[in-house]
Amino acid sequence: MAPPLNRRDFVKGSAIAASMLAMPAIGTEAFAAQPKDKYKPRDVALHWLDGGAPTATIGTTWGVSWPQGMHARGTDFTVAAADGQTVPVQSWPLAVWPDGTLKWSAHAIGADAGKVEQLKLKTGRPAKGKQVVSAKTSGDRITVDTGVIRCKIARKGSMLIESIERDGQPIVRGGHLVCQTQSHMEIDPERATTFAAFTGQIDEVTVEQSGPVRAVVRINGQHRQDDGSRSWLPFVIRLYFYAGSDAVRVMHTIVYDGDENKDFIRGLGLRFDVAMQGELYDRHVRYGGEGGGVFAEAVRGLTGLRRDPGEAVRQAQIDGRAVPPLSTFPDAVSKRLQYVPAFGDWSLRQTSCDAFEVRKRTKAGYVWLESDHGHRASGMAYVGTPKGGAAFGIRNFWQSYPAQLDVRGATGDEAQVTMWLWSPDAMPMDMRFYHDDMGEKTYAEQLEALQITYEDYEPGFSRPIGVARTSEMTIWTLPATPTRERFVELGNIMQEPPLLAAAPEHLVGCGVFGRLFSVPDRTTASRDVIETRLAANFDFYRKQVDERRWYGYWNFGDVMHTYDEDRHTWRYDVGGFAWDNSELSTDLWLWYYYLRTGRADVFRFAEAMTRHTGEVDVHHVGPFAPLGSRHNVVHWGCSAKQMRISTAANRRFYYYLTADERVGDLMREQVEAVRTLRRIQPGRKVESGVFTATPVGADHPNVNFGTDWGAVSAAWLTEWERTGDPKIRDRLLASMRTIAAQPYGFFTGAAPMNLDTGAYDIVHDKPPIESHLSAVFGLVEICAELVEMRLDENFTKAWLQYCRLFNAPAEAQKAELGHVVGPLNLQQGHSRLTAFAAWWTHDTELAQRAWKEFYAAKNGQPVRPLEVVRVEPPAVIKPVDEAPGVSTNLTNQFGLAAMQCLALVGGELPPNGEPA
Incomplete structure (x- = not known):
């Protein structure tokens, strides 16, 4: 077995391999151009994702791609407006190419830059801002100063945020995590149910960035029972600060490590206190409703009284301004104010995705009054006075129900605020499985089921x-009660954070993500039909999310797997047909569609899915960590725990486009995921003989070259380009080299892997085998990147052989392999493999074959407009749309095949219809 390469050998070997590999032709009519040798942008035009300049931001972070060889890792960047004025920016590398040049860079601008519509990123010394953010550690405290607010963060104890000051005045204090549990889901008078309260306790605090434009503080800990008897429910909190901003962005992650049969969470959130100054009639509460609506009242109301305090008084209170002095009030009002009830407690609860309620009461022990109702609240709230207060909110509030925003004790010196991510007024969180074992005791019985x-x-x-x-x-520390318009503006910022992005043309030009996407082109009838179907497929799923109400704390971001045309519903209750859990690369379909279109709605959809599939569908601690769970009625319910679900391939897009640290954590979790194969088999209940299972505890587990290695290589490639770690690089290269050295290359199927070196054993004693699932979980996309990097000539040959032969006729497989590996499924989806081989080898016949495979739509979708049918009651409980024959599997694979065939061999697509 060859030893790992050192850096000198790697650079030398890469250069030799590059000279030996054939460079695909540039600018031909049939094949996509290779723009990396031409595209060298002096600057990059940036646009706001949602169109137009936002009215305000709290600061923005985004990622930009670069062609290989263009910029050194340590290049300085500056951001300029259309008028030439520079904008202060903080930049850092996200990924590098094999030659060490920048592949992705991250950039952050502060709050003041948000109103500029046109910006450009270019090399140069970054401008210095009038305000900077800094994070300084002293003793048991970290102090972050944005130039507007000063936040003190504890390094131990339970108070994560000790205080947030503005203009020297502490307005927010005592920020801490809260959790409430009960021991049984259903309250039974004959069975004792115990209740417990927990507070987040800090284990570790890390300053990840300290300015000058952006500061990030990470806090790790667990929730500890208030009596000290138990700790559980690990958390990761990241606090984000930007220069010139009065806001703190809070990313809150919990990991469920309890017993689902007795640890029923009945409340989960972040709590803090807000200083209250002045008279009760100058204390204001605001809630965001729907459609820009605002619920705005005072703790002690001065409107609607039997005696009128005067229009000036009433209008000032309605506006949230300080009312005129009490001496200006009529005596009939001023002498009787003590008899006007003061409401200290307020609550907005979103009990479902379609219903919210605002309530208030004078204090505990007295009845709640129903103040208002609505459908979908914005998730924003405010409590404070004209002398200062706090606005606060939860992103995707109604989408992630049950959520709640509480204010308690607004009549005292401090109002207590709780942002409930799980409302204590809702049913407790139920994490149990949905059925008993139904007699499935043995493997044979489980296989029958x-x-x-x-x-x-x-x-x-x-x-x-x-x-x-x-x-x-998000928490804003404000100098006064905001106007209604400003309050709505803050809510919009929270729900759709302004994000800068480069145009799809720039991404295409940089050659990132395997060159597997192109800018939409409708110049021929054939292209127009495909583009129309691509758009219709996405729009259908976007509408299905709302129509079918795929919402909720644990569900938001996922879609369903398969449709039931008899019941006119998705198979939400049928075994492995329910929640999709990334099956057949739903994430990749959405992200590649965004890359080529730049559509904001596609980005937001894919963003929600990345959050969900990377967190909920993956086990982060415990016996199954860090593997994901296959599709099921319950997201974590399937016993097939697999890297194909937890794969970093699904997360890379969001990370590189946004520089999101949490997603970076998720990808790093996967670097050693392959080691779990020593004890957990990725697919136990499949036909015997497809792949050899690994004995539990084996030092060299059997790692297949498809779904397993696709995930392994995605994790290792991502870690290598993020860190430059030579050990990770060497493991990746060793795995590539030994796949290529197999007797049948990728068609060898699987082999034992040395987990320390990454090298596979060479297997000589079995015929070629293949599964139709091997390449549909990110393998195609990762291999496209690896081949483009020209790391190993023999690996490239092995991959091209696989691409060429997967859909090939039996006689072609027999001639080259000595065996027939088919018939195989998902031929339409695999037409993109044929297209890749055609593109790389400049083979016109293969390109034509790829389009024939795509149009044949075998195990795929027909190339025609999507048919959508409206189903009306009483056939259904409410009117719904359905697409006959819809399948998320086939939608994903149609989308990826269409986009990649267009990008690679679009020139061979007949202009007016199906290939002959």
Whole structure:
């Protein structure tokens, strides 16, 4: 076995390989151009994702791609407006190419830059701002100063945020995490139910960035029972600060590590106090409703009284301004104010995605009054006075129900605020599985059940141990009660944070993500039909999310797997046909569609899915960590725990486009995921003989070259380009080299892997085999990147052989392999493999074959407009749309095949219809 390469050998070997590999031709009519040798942008035009300049921001971070060889890792960047004025920017590398030049860079601008519509990123010394952000550590405290607010963060104890000051006045104090549990889901008078309260306790605090434009503080800890008897529910909190901003962005992640049969969470959130100054009639509460609506009242109201305090008084209170002096009030009012009730407690609760309620009461022990109702609240609130207060909110509030925003004790010196990510007024969080074992005691019985419900069930594997959820909150420390217009503006910033992006043309030009996408082109009838279908497929799923109400704390971001045309519903209750959990690369379909279109709605959809599939569908601690769970009625319910679900391939897009640290954590979790194959088999209940199982505890587990290695290589490639770690690089290269050295290359199927070196054993004693699932979980996309990097000539040959032969006729497979590996499924989806081989080798016949495979739509979708049918009651409970024959599997694979065939061999697409 060859030793790992050192850096000198690697650079030398890469240069030799590059000279030996054939460079695809540039600028031909049939094949996509290779723009990396031409595209050298002096500057990059940036646009706001949602169109037009935002009215305000709290600061913005985004990622930009670069062609290989253009910029050194340490290049300085500056941002300029259309008028030539520079904008202060903080920059850092996200990824590098194999030659060490920048592949992705991250950039942050402060709050003051948000109103500029046109910006450009270019090399140069960054401008210095009038205000900077800094994070300084002293003793047991970190102090972050944005130039507007000063936040003191504890390094131990339970008070994460000790205080937030503005103009020297502490307005927010005592920020801490809260959790409430109960021991049984259903309250039974004959069975004792115990309740417990927990507070977040800090274990570790890290300053990840300290300015000058952006500061990030990470806090790790667990929730500890208030009596000290137990700690559980690990959390990761990141606090984000920007120069010139009065806001703190809070990323909140919990990992469920309890017993789902007795740890029922009945409340989960972030709590803090807000200083209250002045008279009760100058204390204001605001809630964001729907459609820009605002609920705005005072703790002690001065409107609607039997005696009128005067229009000036009433209008000032309505506006949130300080009312005129009490001496100006009529005596009939001023002498009787003590008899006007003061409401100290307020609550907005979103009990479902379609219903919220605002309530208030004078104080505990007295009845709640129903103040208002609505459908979908914005998730924003405010409490304070004309002398200062706090606005606060939860992003994706109604989408992630049940959520709640509480204010308590607004009549005292401090009002207590709780942002409930799980409302204590809702039913407790139920993490249990949805059925008993139904007699599935043995492997044979479990396999039989799989044949009828498509559910891979095994006792003990349906537990939620280790699943996570990340939520986003924002706290503004304000100098006064905001106007209604400003309050709505803050809510919009929270729900759709302004994000800068480069145009799709720039991304295409840089050659990132395997060159597998192109800018939409409708210049021929054939292209127009494909583009129309691509758009219709996305729009259908976007509408289905709302129509089918795919919302909720644990559900938001996922879609369903398969449709039931008899019931006119998705198979939400049928085994493995329910929640999709990234099956057949839903994430990749959405992200590649965004890359080529730049559509904001596609980005937001894909963003929500990345949050969900990377957190909820993956076990982050416990016996299954860090693997993901295959599709199921319950996200974590399937006993097939696999790297194909937890793969970093699905997260890389969001990370590189936004520089999101939490997603960076998720990808790093996967670097050693392959080691779990020593004890957990990725697919136990499949036909015997497809791949050899690994004995539990084996030092060299069997790692297949498809779904397993696709995930392994994605994790290793990403870690290498993020860090430059030579050990990770060497493991990746060794795995590539030894796949290529197999007798049948990728068609060897699997082999034992040395987990320390990454090298596979060479297998000589079995015929070629293949699964139709091998390449549909990110393998195609990662291999496209690896081949483009020209790291190993023999690997490139092995991959091209696989691409060429997968859909090839039996006689072609027989001639080259000595065996026939088919018939194989998902031929339409695999037409993109044929297209890649055609593109790389400049083979016109292969390009034509790729389009024939695509149009044949075998195990795929027909190339025609999507048919959508409206189904009306009483056939259904409410009117719904359905697409006959819809399948998320086939939608994903159609989308990826269409986009990649257009990018690679679009020139061979007949202009007016199906190939002959």
